[in-house]
Amino acid sequence: MTAILEIQHVTRRFSGLIAVDDVSFVLQRGEILGVIGPNGAGKTTLISLISGTLTPSSGDIRFEGRSLARVPAYRRARLGIGRTFQIMRPFPGLSVLDNVAVGALFGRRGGQAKLAQAREQARAQLDFVGLGGNVDQRADELGGPGRKRLELAKALAMQPKVLLCDEVMAGLNLVEIEEVIEVIRKVRDGGISILVIEHVIKAIKSLSDRLLVLHHGEKIADGEPGSVLANQVVIEAYLGKRRT
Amino acid sequence: MKRLRIAFILAALAVLAAVPWFGSDVLIQFGINAMLLAVLAQGWNIIGGYTGYASFGNSVFYGLGSYGVAIAMVQWQLPFGVGLVFGVVLAVVFAVLLGVPVLRLRGHYFAIATLALAQVMTAIVSNVKLAGQNIGLVLPPLNNDPLFYELSLGLLVLATLTIFWLTRSRFGFGLIAIRENEEGAAVMGVNTTLYKTLAFALSGVFSALAGGIHAYWVTFIDPESAFDISLNVKMIIMAVFGGPGTVLGPVVGAFSLSAISEFLSSEITSLAGLFFGVVVVAAVVLMPRGLADMLRRFRSMGWRYFAENIRTHRL
Amino acid sequence: MDLFGQILINGILLGGLYAVMALGLALVWGVLNIVNLAHGAFIMLGAYVSWYLYTYAGIDPFLGLPITAVVMFAIGYAVQRGLLNLIVRAPMFNTLLITFGLEVVLTYLAQLAFSADFRTINPAYAGNSIVLGPVVLPVARLLAFGVAIVLTVGMWLFLLHTRLGRAIRATAQNLVAARLYGVEPRHLYAMTFGIGIALAGTAGGLYGTVSQINPYIGAALTAKSFAISIIGGLDNPLGVIVGGLFLGILESMTTLYVGSTYADVASFGVLVLVLIVRPNGLLGKAA
Numbered sequence: 130m131t132a133i134l135e136i137q138h139v140t141r142r143f144s145g146l147i148a149v150d151d152v153s154f155v156l157q158r159g160e161i162l163g164v165i166g167p168n169g170a171g172k173t174t175l176i177s178l179i180s181g182t183l184t185p186s187s188g189d190i191r192f193e194g195r196s197l198a199r200v201p202a203y204r205r206a207r208l209g210i211g212r213t214f215q216i217m218r219p220f221p222g223l224s225v226l227d228n229v230a231v232g233a234l235f236g237r238r239g240g241q242a243k244l245a246q247a248r249e250q251a252r253a254q255l256d257f258v259g260l261g262g263n264v265d266q267r268a269d270e271l272g273g274p275g276r277k278r279l280e281l282a283k284a285l286a287m288q289p290k291v292l293l294c295d296e297v298m299a300g301l302n303l304v305e306i307e308e309v310i311e312v313i314r315k316v317r318d319g320g321i322s323i324l325v326i327e328h329v330i331k332a333i334k335s336l337s338d339r340l341l342v343l344h345h346g347e348k349i350a351d352g353e354p355g356s357v358l359a360n361q362v363v364i365e366a367y368l369g370k371r372r373t
Numbered sequence: 374m375k376r377l378r379i380a381f382i383l384a385a386l387a388v389l390a391a392v393p394w395f396g397s398d399v400l401i402q403f404g405i406n407a408m409l410l411a412v413l414a415q416g417w418n419i420i421g422g423y424t425g426y427a428s429f430g431n432s433v434f435y436g437l438g439s440y441g442v443a444i445a446m447v448q449w450q451l452p453f454g455v456g457l458v459f460g461v462v463l464a465v466v467f468a469v470l471l472g473v474p475v476l477r478l479r480g481h482y483f484a485i486a487t488l489a490l491a492q493v494m495t496a497i498v499s500n501v502k503l504a505g506q507n508i509g510l511v512l513p514p515l516n517n518d519p520l521f522y523e524l525s526l527g528l529l530v531l532a533t534l535t536i537f538w539l540t541r542s543r544f545g546f547g548l549i550a551i552r553e554n555e556e557g558a559a560v561m562g563v564n565t566t567l568y569k570t571l572a573f574a575l576s577g578v579f580s581a582l583a584g585g586i587h588a589y590w591v592t593f594i595d596p597e598s599a600f601d602i603s604l605n606v607k608m609i610i611m612a613v614f615g616g617p618g619t620v621l622g623p624v625v626g627a628f629s630l631s632a633i634s635e636f637l638s639s640e641i642t643s644l645a646g647l648f649f650g651v652v653v654v655a656a657v658v659l660m661p662r663g664l665a666d667m668l669r670r671f672r673s674m675g676w677r678y679f680a681e682n683i684r685t686h687r688l
Numbered sequence: 689m690d691l692f693g694q695i696l697i698n699g700i701l702l703g704g705l706y707a708v709m710a711l712g713l714a715l716v717w718g719v720l721n722i723v724n725l726a727h728g729a730f731i732m733l734g735a736y737v738s739w740y741l742y743t744y745a746g747i748d749p750f751l752g753l754p755i756t757a758v759v760m761f762a763i764g765y766a767v768q769r770g771l772l773n774l775i776v777r778a779p780m781f782n783t784l785l786i787t788f789g790l791e792v793v794l795t796y797l798a799q800l801a802f803s804a805d806f807r808t809i810n811p812a813y814a815g816n817s818i819v820l821g822p823v824v825l826p827v828a829r830l831l832a833f834g835v836a837i838v839l840t841v842g843m844w845l846f847l848l849h850t851r852l853g854r855a856i857r858a859t860a861q862n863l864v865a866a867r868l869y870g871v872e873p874r875h876l877y878a879m880t881f882g883i884g885i886a887l888a889g890t891a892g893g894l895y896g897t898v899s900q901i902n903p904y905i906g907a908a909l910t911a912k913s914f915a916i917s918i919i920g921g922l923d924n925p926l927g928v929i930v931g932g933l934f935l936g937i938l939e940s941m942t943t944l945y946v947g948s949t950y951a952d953v954a955s956f957g958v959l960v961l962v963l964i965v966r967p968n969g970l971l972g973k974a975a
Contacts, residue, residue: 180560206562220553222618231550234543235562244541287561427781429788474964481723482963484784485914488725492911493956496949602907606792613785647796653789657782658774686778688874 133158133322134179134291139188141174148174150346151188156291161313161323163337163354165330167367170343172326173215176293179324180212181205192291209237211289213280215296215326219268226251226264229282236287247286254282258312274305278312285316292316294325298332306332334358342366389526393519401518405590407631408525409583413608414615414623415532416579421609422617423539424572425552426476429605430487431580433494434464436600438581439588443510444503446589457585464581468574476569491605495596509595512588521590528586529624532579536620548572552618603646610653616665625664658683690822695940697823703929703936704833705894707840709909710916710928712887715843718922719860720880722772723780725787727888728910729794732903734760734889735809735896736802742809749809749897750831756893757886764885769878776877791906798903809896832894837929839890844925856880908952915959921969930970934958 134156141149149171156162164172177183179190181202190197192208200208211232219228229251234240241247255261258278263271271279277297284292294313298306310332317323327333333340333354340357342350344366350357357363393401413435421427441460445451451459475486499507539545547568550558559565588594607630615626630652638645659679660667670678713727724730737756741747747755767790775782816827847853859876867873895901895909912935920931935955942954962969 182556182560202556202559203562203564206560212560214557220550220557222553223549227546231546231558231563232561234546235550235558237562240543240562242543244543244546247543247546283561427784429784471960474960478963478967481780481784482918482967484781485723485911485918486960486963489911489915489956489959492908493952496952500947500949603792606788609785610789644796646792647800650789650792650794650796654771654786654793657778657786657789658771661775661778661782683774686775686782688773688776688877 131158132156133193134324135189135191136175136179137189137191139175139178139185139190141171141178141183142186147346149178149185152343152346152348153188154341154348154351156322156324157338158322159317159320160338161317161325161336163333163340164324164326164343165328165333165340166343169345171346172343173295174346175343176212176295176324176326179293180210203235206235206287206289207237207239209288209290210293211236211284211287211291212293213277213284213295213297215299219271219276219279219283221267221269223268224264225255225260225266225268225271225279228268228279229254229286232283232286237289240287251282251286254286257285257315258282259308273300277301277309281309281312289321292321292323294323294327296326296328298327298329310336330358386526386530390523393522398518401522403631403635405518405522405525407628408522408529409587410607410611410631411624411627412525412529412532412579412583413604414611414627415529415536416576416583417608418536418576418612418617418623419539419548419579420572420576422612422619422623423536423545423552424548424569425480425555426569426573427480427484427609428487428573428576429484429609430489430491431576431608432491432600432602432604433467433487434577434580435584435587435604436494436498436596437463437467437577438584439594439599440498440504440510441581442585442588443505443512443594446512447505447510448503453585453589456589457582460581460585461578464577465574468577469570472570472573473566476566476573488605491600491602494600498596498600505595507596509593509598512592512594514592515589518590521586524586525583528579528582533620533624535575535579540620544568544571549618606649606653610649610656614652614656614660614664616663619663619665622663622665629664661686691944694823695944696937697825698829699937699940700933701825701829701833701936702940703933704836705829705891705898705932706912706916706936707928707932708836708887708894709891710913710920710932711840711843711925712884712891713910713913714917714920714922714925714928715847715887716881716884717917718925719847719856720877721780721860722776722783722881723787724884725784725910726791726794726906727787727913728908729791729798729906730760730764730885730888731892731895731909731913732798732901732906733763733794734892735901735905736798736807736892737889738893738896739807739809739901742811748811749893750811750835753835753890753893757890760889760892761882761886763889765878765882767885768881769874772881773874773877791910795903795906802903804902804904806900806902807896808900809893811897826898828897832898835890835894836932839887840926840929843887847925852879912955915955918959918967918969919962921972923968924971927969927971934970 132155136152136154139149139152166172178185197205226248230247233247233250252264255264258281260278260282281297298309306329313323313336325333337354340354342357342363349366350360350363392404417431438460441463442456445456445459475483478486498504547563550563551565551568555565611626611630612623614630616622634645634648637648659682661682709731713724716722716724734756737759738749738752741752741755742749775786813827818825847857855871856876859871859873916928916931916935919934920927938954939951942951
């Protein structure tokens, strides 16, 4: 397996606060990498660094072997990096279909030129995530789970090579979580490498090929899910040190 | 249903185009003013309504268009058409040079920067010899109101068609995406800097053309009148009142507000300006999403529509 | 060299006036997040109030400032409580638009009420100057400067050290918490805006002693106040002093060395520069 995404000693500071601290790891082609950690561990910051919304204070991020330094966010999207947002912000004035169509119009390699084709693609993606029946609704009329799927469809419409998922399962019930897991697996089977941030440990354990744990901005574990979750350091990070 | 709409619009256009034949001189002049204002409102609609960057300084492009025509015709003896092109070039250059730094600013900072720019233009141009400095320029007279009327109408149709094109083009979708969620748009692959600047320049093109036609029509410009700051209020309120981010909203807003203002100013002159201010204030409180939205929701909600708007936005 | 010194002093004195002009705007903007495009119009109103007090009641413009302040406070409170409070939760653009409209209304009302003539407030001592070595200090400008500094520092102390000041800042940060504090936000917002307008009105009264007033000065003063607030930075209440002095000196220098019509151009140029390079202002955090 080759690495499609390499994070090399990336640090990000916010006037005194270190959000991401010397983190290094790789995302292999075709794998699902889970990222977990307590709140404030730096997970969303990490995704923002990869998608280009933020730039690292130091360190390098490489995509398909090439450095992303000084590559603006929109160009990264065209190279094939797609992301979903944790705080779901659909384009409220647009319909569900048109929300996804934006992704099709602008994604990889600049996307579609014609609106009609973009809408067709959007329809396909919405069917894929299970929102086929909602295409003409206003995006802000969708409920929470619907919005999560919309986020996913938008990102997929960009035809990404790498998909960064930021907490797509938060607030879903067990059945909905199973459905999302299925969708993500289908996405991976389509050839896309996925990085998933999640809080729902059970879900991410069954979904991920590998697991990464962040705590206070540092990487404290990286490996096979079972062993990572049994790791004492990881347990302490979540539950706090046991007082003897 | 759609065909009915198109037929209606075409009929309205035909009536409008025919006005110079059966209308009075006063009506023709009112028409020219109203249509040029509608063009300005549509121009603003591109950058403010669709891209979400509320420019308070489009009067700058209007003035540049005016001076473009005036300088070309008076100083260089070039024809009107060339003057128009020159004015547009000035506006586009300006939009790009100043747009790139200023469009990096968030909403209200952008508004302030454009407002400040609008304030300064009068002072700057007063120092330019080529523009006639403080005294201004007198253009060669052309006494043909019907011609200017049809020119204005043509420009308005062009502007409105452009907006219509926006609603179904990749470029337009990019602008809407920027308006709704700029960070999200960038992450999805929209080159936000490029698109914002293009939108700004496009709005400048229409404003400049309107300014150029107006200058030739009134035959005289000076810094104060060309860079008239009150135009900013008018174009914004017309676009917002009629419905920002819609195809016909600004046109409806421009025509209706012009008509009411004309009616009022035949009573007391200074009331026209006061009227605009009051309309702005009332509209922002009672119908912040414009006439289009009000007409749509009023049918189902009645007077509650206004109360609802206040309730959602009040402290 | 003497001329340079004089211009510098002129700039500093002007800067003080500019500082108090921008103070009300910066307060309302920084604390309430209300961008008041009608700010200049309120300065204009305050100038007229002072003018009327002086012309018809014979009250010295400087001594009468508290009266002007109270009158303008009442107007500001009413405007916020009755009008602006209605759109506080709306998108920022609505605030811009409504205050824009307010500016138009105020200007036209002033034109109707006061006519378009130029007026000045000219107490007997206005023409006097104090000579300090090589520089001449006009009394009116010196007094204006003094009042400006007192007000600005006073406002800074007020916000940081008084109960009301802290309540205002708390409300700005967090409406819910403020309610728990026992504060009524509508009243507090109106108080804050009232203070901001009182400051604007006071600035107007000072402005009237050093320059001509007419109903149309509002727009230009608004633009200037914005430039000062942005250049100085909104995070620190003392920012307006920095911004005011900077702009005052810049304008004086530009008038002398380049030409008076370029003074506005220079201010605008600096404004745009600051917005691009250091959007939080000279006293603000680095972006």
